[in-house]
Amino acid sequence: MPRKRGISLRCPSCRKIVLRSEPEFPFCSERCRLIDLGRWASGGYVISTPINDPETGDSGYPNPNVKKPN
């Protein structure tokens, strides 16, 4: 089995390799961390949350746990 040597990620802002030992991990610097925060604030990341959950539409759905009597 392959094992990873140390833990490193790419800085979300500038894609530079960042080691876990870095103080601003997973960012390479405080500046990049602030850039990423600013991206969130400006709507760079758009997370759509569905209002209607189709999984909960259980009206008239047969209960799979009910066993038929023999």
Ligand SMILES: [Zn+2]
């Ligand atoms: Zn960076």
